[in-house]
Amino acid sequence: MEYIFSDRVQNLKPSAIREIFKYASDPSVVSLSAGNPSPEAFPSKEIAEISARLFEEEPISALQYSVTEGYTPLRLFLADYMKSKHNIGKEKDDVIITSGAQQIMDLVSKAILNEGDAVICENPSFIGSLNTFRSYNARLIGVDVEEDGMNVGKLEEVLKNENRAKFIYTIPNFQNPSGVTMSLEKRRAVYELAKKYGVLIIEDNPYGDLRFRGEFLPSIKSFDEEGIVIYSGSFSKVISPGMRVGFTIAPKEIVQKMVVCKQGQDVHTNIWSQIVCHRFLTEYDFDAHLAKLREIYRRKAEYAMKLLDENAAPTITYHPIDGGLFIWCDLPENTDVSRFCREAVLNKVCVVPGTAFMANESDITHSFRINFSTPTDEQLKRGIEILGDMAKKL
Amino acid sequence: MEYIFSDRVQNLKPSAIREIFKYASDPSVVSLSAGNPSPEAFPSKEIAEISARLFEEEPISALQYSVTEGYTPLRLFLADYMKSKHNIGKEKDDVIITSGAQQIMDLVSKAILNEGDAVICENPSFIGSLNTFRSYNARLIGVDVEEDGMNVGKLEEVLKNENRAKFIYTIPNFQNPSGVTMSLEKRRAVYELAKKYGVLIIEDNPYGDLRFRGEFLPSIKSFDEEGIVIYSGSFSKVISPGMRVGFTIAPKEIVQKMVVCKQGQDVHTNIWSQIVCHRFLTEYDFDAHLAKLREIYRRKAEYAMKLLDENAAPTITYHPIDGGLFIWCDLPENTDVSRFCREAVLNKVCVVPGTAFMANESDITHSFRINFSTPTDEQLKRGIEILGDMAKKL
Numbered sequence: 017m018e019y020i021f022s023d024r025v026q027n028l029k030p031s032a033i034r035e036i037f038k039y040a041s042d043p044s045v046v047s048l049s050a051g052n053p054s055p056e057a058f059p060s061k062e063i064a065e066i067s068a069r070l071f072e073e074e075p076i077s078a079l080q081y082s083v084t085e086g087y088t089p090l091r092l093f094l095a096d097y098m099k100s101k102h103n104i105g106k107e108k109d110d111v112i113i114t115s116g117a118q119q120i121m122d123l124v125s126k127a128i129l130n131e132g133d134a135v136i137c138e139n140p141s142f143i144g145s146l147n148t149f150r151s152y153n154a155r156l157i158g159v160d161v162e163e164d165g166m167n168v169g170k171l172e173e174v175l176k177n178e179n180r181a182k183f184i185y186t187i188p189n190f191q192n193p194s195g196v197t198m199s200l201e202k203r204r205a206v207y208e209l210a211k212k213y214g215v216l217i218i219e220d221n222p223y224g225d226l227r228f229r230g231e232f233l234p235s236i237k238s239f240d241e242e243g244i245v246i247y248s249g250s251f252s253k254v255i256s257p258g259m260r261v262g263f264t265i266a267p268k269e270i271v272q273k274m275v276v277c278k279q280g281q282d283v284h285t286n287i288w289s290q291i292v293c294h295r296f297l298t299e300y301d302f303d304a305h306l307a308k309l310r311e312i313y314r315r316k317a318e319y320a321m322k323l324l325d326e327n328a329a330p331t332i333t334y335h336p337i338d339g340g341l342f343i344w345c346d347l348p349e350n351t352d353v354s355r356f357c358r359e360a361v362l363n364k365v366c367v368v369p370g371t372a373f374m375a376n377e378s379d380i381t382h383s384f385r386i387n388f389s390t391p392t393d394e395q396l397k398r399g400i401e402i403l404g405d406m407a408k409k410l
Numbered sequence: 411m412e413y414i415f416s417d418r419v420q421n422l423k424p425s426a427i428r429e430i431f432k433y434a435s436d437p438s439v440v441s442l443s444a445g446n447p448s449p450e451a452f453p454s455k456e457i458a459e460i461s462a463r464l465f466e467e468e469p470i471s472a473l474q475y476s477v478t479e480g481y482t483p484l485r486l487f488l489a490d491y492m493k494s495k496h497n498i499g500k501e502k503d504d505v506i507i508t509s510g511a512q513q514i515m516d517l518v519s520k521a522i523l524n525e526g527d528a529v530i531c532e533n534p535s536f537i538g539s540l541n542t543f544r545s546y547n548a549r550l551i552g553v554d555v556e557e558d559g560m561n562v563g564k565l566e567e568v569l570k571n572e573n574r575a576k577f578i579y580t581i582p583n584f585q586n587p588s589g590v591t592m593s594l595e596k597r598r599a600v601y602e603l604a605k606k607y608g609v610l611i612i613e614d615n616p617y618g619d620l621r622f623r624g625e626f627l628p629s630i631k632s633f634d635e636e637g638i639v640i641y642s643g644s645f646s647k648v649i650s651p652g653m654r655v656g657f658t659i660a661p662k663e664i665v666q667k668m669v670v671c672k673q674g675q676d677v678h679t680n681i682w683s684q685i686v687c688h689r690f691l692t693e694y695d696f697d698a699h700l701a702k703l704r705e706i707y708r709r710k711a712e713y714a715m716k717l718l719d720e721n722a723a724p725t726i727t728y729h730p731i732d733g734g735l736f737i738w739c740d741l742p743e744n745t746d747v748s749r750f751c752r753e754a755v756l757n758k759v760c761v762v763p764g765t766a767f768m769a770n771e772s773d774i775t776h777s778f779r780i781n782f783s784t785p786t787d788e789q790l791k792r793g794i795e796i797l798g799d800m801a802k803k804l
């Protein structure tokens with residue numbers, strides 16, 4: 017039989033990162049291409065302990081069907097916690113637990129986007145989210161990321177000229193892949209522009225708790241008096257990605273539509289993992305856990321930056337970071353970055369070419385992304401030395 | 411802000427069952443409306459033991475990111491097991507693990523359906539799947555369910571006249587909600603018609619292992635030499651629904667598109683639950699476990715049917731079942747079934763009106779669905795007695 021697929025998936029491709037992962041599974045290749053938390057960052061002992069107690073005390077709760085909105089104690093806890101700690105969540109907002117933050121992108125797209133609608137995103141941006149928007153046949157309009165966040169002048173230009181823009185997608189903290197953190201001034205400006213032009217904002221914040229330097233900045237959602245910001249939170253980087261638990265805090269009407277869509281998508285998120293997250297957050301010292309993670313990633317990030325300084329400068333430059341899991345590296349302007357990354361694989365190191373993160377494949381970039389959370393120190397050293405040797409030959 | 415939602419979700423409503431659940435959470439109401447496995451059916455001790463050992467032996471595997479297709483050992487096991495036990499899976503097929511079988515409906519819809527395409531379903535059918543098809547703006551065309559499965563004469567008529575039909579959705583074993591099992595003859599006929607008219611089949615089989623009487627019948631997928639059947643399997647009814655683990659065996663090209671869609675939807679299914687399922691299937695006696703479940707549900711089903719005979723006949727009739735979790739009950743032809751079910755709630759028993767399961771809300775039905783797996787014997791008795799008292803007053 018010849019299969020005829022829907023228009024929306026005809027041109028969808030597996031993510032470029034995913035394809036690169038295939039090489040990365042070769043044990044002789046150093047992978048600096050993933051975005052996995054460091055194995056030492058998992059609270060494995062605590063989760064084992066919580067899980068054992070859960071099966072002792074209430075096995076049926078952990079195994080039976082649950083409600084689509086998410087485990088009620090976790091939703092209530094998050095509403096309180098995010099409000100008191102980050103001023104996130106107003107009267108008109110509600111909370112839904114999702115199967116990772118990736119599902120938030122899908123549910124919002126499904127609820128909001130008609131085919132041909134526009135999504136405004138930072139350029140570069142996280143390929144996983146971009147591909148989800150593409151899967152609903154959205155047109156992606158990229159706005160350049162500067163050292164302090166997206167170019168707000170260009171953002172306004174786009175908003176002025178594009179009457180089918182439905183939302184602005186932004187990762188304000190330690191953006192993936194650029195590592196950039198949006199300034200407070202720009203956070204306010206993006207919020208005001210969205211308000212002025214009547215578009216929503218998805219504020220994706222998987223790395224916000226992983227700041228190891230500099231001052232915490234308020235989220236865009238904390239300004240949200242008008243109900244225009246969909247806040248996307250995740251436990252993937254701070255507890256466990258394998259559990260697939262994320263959460264949205266967003267206007268009730270939007271959450272209600274997301275709930276209906278989620279019901280048809282997976283009924284509810286794995287309930288064992290929701291209860292484990294709730295117990296970890298409430299029965300253990302989450303702040304101390306975050307402090308430990310920050311220390312792990314501060315050390316690894318500083319080590320990676322030092323290796324880049326010592327081995328790859330001046331041909332490869334990079335954007336110093338204050339948190340997150342990625343470093344964005346620039347090659348000289350005349351370099352073909354895709355070719356450089358393909359050659360890197362042949363030299364046994366795997367990084368992601370910047371092209372993978374662009375709103376349009378034809379957008380030009382001379383950058384690539386390094387991840388420092390997954391590799392060991394030894395792998396980081398070997399990988400960056402190889403990149404440095406390649407750079408010297410450019 | 412006034413929110414404008416996508417065309418596809420403008421008219422989507424939360425499932426009627428879900429709304430009924432709200433009443434069902436009142437502890438004074440006997441709920442015969444759910445579809446939850448019986449608490450005694452969960453292998454809680456075994457799962458606790460497996461989970462504890464998993465965190466002892468390889469905690470990072472259970473917590474780290476995994477691949478979209480699913481946990482490889484589980485995929486390989488299922489390919490072998492389904493082939494050897496049920497003759498399901500040919501050379502051109504592949505396996506993908508999903509977040510419950512519900513996700514299969516979403517991924518197939520996303521990969522196959524354009525807006526306005528038609529889906530042919532049994533009438534009545536499982537509301538969860540129907541709502542997923544609706545969420546992609548599909549037109550549902552219902553084909554009446556007879557005592558031996560869908561009316562194949564009408565199916566052919568539909569296929570002849572409808573040139574945008576993309577797939578036939580069927581639950582051949584102990585269909586939800588009718589309890590009907592499709593005869594071998596009709597299974598072959600449905601397969602041949604799909605082949606003749608070039609449409610796919612989704613064969614949804616969550617209850618197939620719960621046959622407590624009569625002879626096992628081969629699945630439609632077992633005939634599939636042409637690559638037209640998407641087989642949907644689930645562990646929700648035989649291990650745990652809270653884990654959200656399902657699987658598809660389908661032509662590779664379709665699985666590849668499902669993988670791309672799943673990547674944008676939840677990256678991968680909770681990895682802890684995938685490993686737990688794999689270990690339960692391979693390290694424990696799954697056949698003995700299934701035999702135990704069949705015995706639990708045989709006893710409960712027979713008890714429910716006896717209660718209906720003794721309390722509700724002759725006004726309420728029902729369709730005797732050989733497996734599954736539901737009994738389909740008929741009221742006299744002039745009865746307003748929605749009103750009957752609303753009054754039942756006031757009388758403290760909750761059942762689902764047949765209207766909830768129809769392809770079109772205007773389709774007429776005088777039936778309602780009873781679930782016997784979730785309530786205790788005492789609740790079943792009380793619930794059916796109330797229904798019987800109501801019937802006497804009709």
